Amino acid sequence: MKEKIWKQISEVRTKSPLVHNITNYVVMNNTANALLAAGASPVMAHAQAEVQDMVNIAGALIVNIGTLDEYWVESMELAAGRAKEQAKPWVLDPVGAGATPFRNQVLQSLLKLQPSVIRGNASEIMAITNVPGGTKGVDSIHESVDAVSSAKHLNQQTGSVVCVSGAADIIIHESRVVKLSNGDPLMSKVTGLGCTASALIGAFVAVNPADPFLATVSAMAFLGVAGELAARKSAGPGSLQLNLLDVLYSLPQEEFMSVIRIEEKNEE
Amino acid sequence: MKEKIWKQISEVRTKSPLVHNITNYVVMNNTANALLAAGASPVMAHAQAEVQDMVNIAGALIVNIGTLDEYWVESMELAAGRAKEQAKPWVLDPVGAGATPFRNQVLQSLLKLQPSVIRGNASEIMAITNVPGGTKGVDSIHESVDAVSSAKHLNQQTGSVVCVSGAADIIIHESRVVKLSNGDPLMSKVTGLGCTASALIGAFVAVNPADPFLATVSAMAFLGVAGELAARKSAGPGSLQLNLLDVLYSLPQEEFMSVIRIEEKNEE
Amino acid sequence: MKEKIWKQISEVRTKSPLVHNITNYVVMNNTANALLAAGASPVMAHAQAEVQDMVNIAGALIVNIGTLDEYWVESMELAAGRAKEQAKPWVLDPVGAGATPFRNQVLQSLLKLQPSVIRGNASEIMAITNVPGGTKGVDSIHESVDAVSSAKHLNQQTGSVVCVSGAADIIIHESRVVKLSNGDPLMSKVTGLGCTASALIGAFVAVNPADPFLATVSAMAFLGVAGELAARKSAGPGSLQLNLLDVLYSLPQEEFMSVIRIEEKNEE
Numbered sequence: 133m134k135e136k137i138w139k140q141i142s143e144v145r146t147k148s149p150l151v152h153n154i155t156n157y158v159v160m161n162n163t164a165n166a167l168l169a170a171g172a173s174p175v176m177a178h179a180q181a182e183v184q185d186m187v188n189i190a191g192a193l194i195v196n197i198g199t200l201d202e203y204w205v206e207s208m209e210l211a212a213g214r215a216k217e218q219a220k221p222w223v224l225d226p227v228g229a230g231a232t233p234f235r236n237q238v239l240q241s242l243l244k245l246q247p248s249v250i251r252g253n254a255s256e257i258m259a260i261t262n263v264p265g266g267t268k269g270v271d272s273i274h275e276s277v278d279a280v281s282s283a284k285h286l287n288q289q290t291g292s293v294v295c296v297s298g299a300a301d302i303i304i305h306e307s308r309v310v311k312l313s314n315g316d317p318l319m320s321k322v323t324g325l326g327c328t329a330s331a332l333i334g335a336f337v338a339v340n341p342a343d344p345f346l347a348t349v350s351a352m353a354f355l356g357v358a359g360e361l362a363a364r365k366s367a368g369p370g371s372l373q374l375n376l377l378d379v380l381y382s383l384p385q386e387e388f389m390s391v392i393r394i395e396e397k398n399e400e
Numbered sequence: 401m402k403e404k405i406w407k408q409i410s411e412v413r414t415k416s417p418l419v420h421n422i423t424n425y426v427v428m429n430n431t432a433n434a435l436l437a438a439g440a441s442p443v444m445a446h447a448q449a450e451v452q453d454m455v456n457i458a459g460a461l462i463v464n465i466g467t468l469d470e471y472w473v474e475s476m477e478l479a480a481g482r483a484k485e486q487a488k489p490w491v492l493d494p495v496g497a498g499a500t501p502f503r504n505q506v507l508q509s510l511l512k513l514q515p516s517v518i519r520g521n522a523s524e525i526m527a528i529t530n531v532p533g534g535t536k537g538v539d540s541i542h543e544s545v546d547a548v549s550s551a552k553h554l555n556q557q558t559g560s561v562v563c564v565s566g567a568a569d570i571i572i573h574e575s576r577v578v579k580l581s582n583g584d585p586l587m588s589k590v591t592g593l594g595c596t597a598s599a600l601i602g603a604f605v606a607v608n609p610a611d612p613f614l615a616t617v618s619a620m621a622f623l624g625v626a627g628e629l630a631a632r633k634s635a636g637p638g639s640l641q642l643n644l645l646d647v648l649y650s651l652p653q654e655e656f657m658s659v660i661r662i663e664e665k666n667e668e
Numbered sequence: 669m670k671e672k673i674w675k676q677i678s679e680v681r682t683k684s685p686l687v688h689n690i691t692n693y694v695v696m697n698n699t700a701n702a703l704l705a706a707g708a709s710p711v712m713a714h715a716q717a718e719v720q721d722m723v724n725i726a727g728a729l730i731v732n733i734g735t736l737d738e739y740w741v742e743s744m745e746l747a748a749g750r751a752k753e754q755a756k757p758w759v760l761d762p763v764g765a766g767a768t769p770f771r772n773q774v775l776q777s778l779l780k781l782q783p784s785v786i787r788g789n790a791s792e793i794m795a796i797t798n799v800p801g802g803t804k805g806v807d808s809i810h811e812s813v814d815a816v817s818s819a820k821h822l823n824q825q826t827g828s829v830v831c832v833s834g835a836a837d838i839i840i841h842e843s844r845v846v847k848l849s850n851g852d853p854l855m856s857k858v859t860g861l862g863c864t865a866s867a868l869i870g871a872f873v874a875v876n877p878a879d880p881f882l883a884t885v886s887a888m889a890f891l892g893v894a895g896e897l898a899a900r901k902s903a904g905p906g907s908l909q910l911n912l913l914d915v916l917y918s919l920p921q922e923e924f925m926s927v928i929r930i931e932e933k934n935e936e
Contacts, residue, residue: 150805158428158444160694160735164859169905174859175764175805176694179737182770189767189805199428201447201471203737228443231457234450269418269443269457321649323432323442368646369437378904381857426696426712467696469715469739496711499725502718537686537711537725589917591700591710636914637705 133310133349134392138385140336140350145171149338152190153331154178154208156198156227159324162373163194163331169380170354172335178204183211187220191338194331195247197238198227198270198324205238212245221248221337221344224292225330228270230259243290248337248344250286251295251330254279261285271320276300293344297329301352305345312349313393314356316363322373329355349394357391358383401578401617402660406653408604408618413439417606420458421599422446422476424466424495427592430641431462431599437648438622440603446472451479455488459606462599463515465506466495466592473506480513489516489605489612492560493598498527499537511558516605516612518554519563519598522547529553539588544568561612565597569620573613580617581661582624584631590641597623617662625659626651669846669885670928674921676872676886681707685874688726689867690714690744692734692763695860698909699730699867705916706890708871714740719747723756727874730867731783733774734763734806734860741774748781757784757873757880760828761866764806766795779826784873784880786822787831787866790815797821807856812836829880833865837888841881848885849929850892852899858909865891885930893927894919 150173155163160176167174177186180203187193193215195208215222224247226239239260243250252260253272261282276298283294283304293305301312319325332355336347361383362375418441423431428444435442445454448471455461461483463476483490492515494507507528511518520528521540529550544566551562551572561573569580587593600623604615629651630643686709691699696712703710713722716739723729729751731744751758760783762775775796779786788796789808797818812834819830819840829841837848855861868891872883897919898911 152805156444157425157693158432161429161697161859164694165905165909168857168859173805173807175767176692176735177764177768178735179770181738182768185768185770186805199444199446202449228445231443232445232450232453234447234453269420269441269454271441321436323429323436366646368649369433370642370645370649373433373645374642374906374910377906377909378902381904381906424712425693426700429697467712467714470717496713499711500713500718500721502715502721537688537709537722539709589704591697591704634914636917637701638910638913638917641701641913642910 133394133396134389136346137350137353138388140340140347141354143339144335147339148173149191149335150175150189151192151194151331151334151338152177152186153194154183154211155194155196155327158198159327162324163328165377166328166380167331167335169377170332170335178207180207180210183207184214187211187214192220192334193222194225194334195222195242196225196227196327196330197235198327200238208242209245212242216245221341223247223249223251223330223334223337225327226250226252226256226260227327229256231269246290247292249293249295249333249348251297251333253326254296254298257286257294257296258282272298276302293348295348295352297326297352301356303345303349303352307399308345309397309399310349311395312353312356314353314360314391316360318363318366318369318372319359321369325359353392353394357388360391401662401664402657404614405618405621406656408608408615409622411607412603415607416441417459417603418443418457419460419462419599419602419606420445420454421462422451422479423462423464423595426466427595430592431596433645434596434648435599435603437645438600438603446475448475448478451475452482455479455482460488460602461490462493462602463490463510464493464495464595464598465503466595468506476510477513480510484513489609491515491517491519491598491602491605493595494518494520494524494528495595496537497524514558515560517561517563517601517616519565519601521594522564522566525554525562525564526550540566544570561616563616563620565594565620569624571613571617571620575667576613577665577667578617579663580620580624582621582628582659584628586631586634586637586640587627589637593627621660621662625656628659629655669930669932670925672882673886673889674924676876676883677890679875680871683875684709685727685871686711686725687728687730687867687870687874688713688722689730690719690747691730691732691863694734695863698860699864701913702864702916703867703871705913706868706871714743716743716746719743720750723747723750728756728870729758730761730870731758731778732761732763732863732866733771734863736774744778745781748778752781757877759783759785759787759866759870759873761863762786762788762792762796763863765792767805782826783828785829785831785869785884787833787869789862790832790834793822793830793832794818808834812838829884831884831888833862833888837892839881839885839888843935844881845933845935846885847931848889848892850889850896850927852896854899854902854905854908855895857905861895889928889930893924896927
């Protein structure tokens, strides 16, 4: 599977897909830079007067509710609705699911528009599936493994590929489960690397819309390996944010292959 | 007092308070990263449909008017009103006070909601108390000492701890005055380090709501020392932004103790 | 001309003009930091209740439509209208021109308010002048030279100085044409360096409102040289973003003079 994943990384670099982001204010700069470093072409647009037109020309859409409000929610629904109509892949990032009733309502409404992929931390994935007792703002208080049954339930209910990210990343679709064990604890001290993950999934699903599971695994593996390598040379979270972009930009195949830690399970 | 301050820094690191920020677009990424580096857990949320719920679960609220508009002002008032109802600490950052009549009106309205702490540069603190002739957009054209009488007046009028930040940071509450003399001139060339100061005050007041004066002194000392140490190894403002996060993340007690410059006065 | 350009750079550093930005969420932090590093004093403000007041006290206005929406467009028109009334210089950055009908309509409306300078990439400048077949979101798919006739047409139609930026930067006003050939390909992998260019033009035109052509050439030369020098010591786009700020802050005259590559043409 490692070769397949590397092929996806190469295709993002060469095809440079246009990725439309409706995302939060905190991470817009980072996610745009991560998409550029990975070879993609990001565009951020949220106006109700143009989001559908932007979806029309993009390869994929990311909807991230991190700093949602009433206007932005309408834009998200317009954009995701258009993506659904056109069978264009779109990624849902349920930032802060469970933190407020408003976020929960918005997420239920967005789920009806059938995201191709849902990526969240363990607390967020558990909150979407109504497991009680679970969130602290936008940071997870659970391990990825805690959310596996929620993720399976969510996949069955929606048909979306579900990715639980954290110290381990677990990607689930029907009987397929992949666990990735790269990354570094320091990554949780840089804001929005989860959002960056969702943005990268958008780039990968844009070049491979037929296989959103492989696209998600590839994006998460790319970010995990790059983050792990970047952390090795970082004195703290400030350096890590910078080094991560440098590594995403230049990571060679050989290094990727030697660092990736992946486990596949087929539960059929 | 240095030992007391270090204890606050340790508590933020270990308790990881949830800090709710309604802040400006320019600095959201930095302030989230600074809060994470200091050990806190930041959340940014401004929707009128959820700000009160977010205040309910947060340890403290920061209201920063840097890129305010009519919608956001209503959100700020809802959130600060809820904080007041719940006697939960909240910090007001009056960015650009005096620059436009709109900012001045909004600030008068927010002051009625009794912030626990007000932190601004000298020009901003003077503008709030109607000292004429004072601001240039969002940058100060005065020294901190110029604003001491304004700060005392503001403290008497509101009961809020008042912090004037700049080359020297002066923190005032009733008869207590602390002056901190750390930092580096290069810090004024990185956008939003004042906003970062306000965000850190939020983290400190969340773990010590009973003593917002000590919390404010501790946050300002932490940022001043970290900024000074970071500047020593920075080739310019780009490196400083990064190094500051690394130092906030890893600053050891011994180094903090040897670098902090603090003067206390009790004017009773 | 190199001496004249350096004089502009020095004047921005010493006069520290207040530059009012109505710009996009992605780049606000970077552009504020670039303006500070160059010596200017940035302010970001978009509220309809204050944009005209902010234009009143600023030296120049930048209008960047990168993440426009209906509310922001009204603010942009209010602010640009006030700048026109006061004959105060303002810069239009037509981010994503051609990507959606909404952007095109907004741009036609803003052009009527007579920007002093228009800066875009080749695809954007071609899209404004209705050359078909031209854009991919916000990234250019053309070389600067492809847009020269569009830029001349746009200059004739509006009277604005027109700058096409890219691997080469071409600045056009009436019979005057300047071509700058600094920079580095890595700069296209950092989001928003075009937006940074527009912001810097704002700072330069604020200190030299009588000659927006020289101001634009100077800003673009400064950024191109700084970017080229910063790229030399950067391992990727993450480091470049940081190093660029350091170089803008500290670039000495001698180094600037030895690195700048400029060609002037007078086509009268």
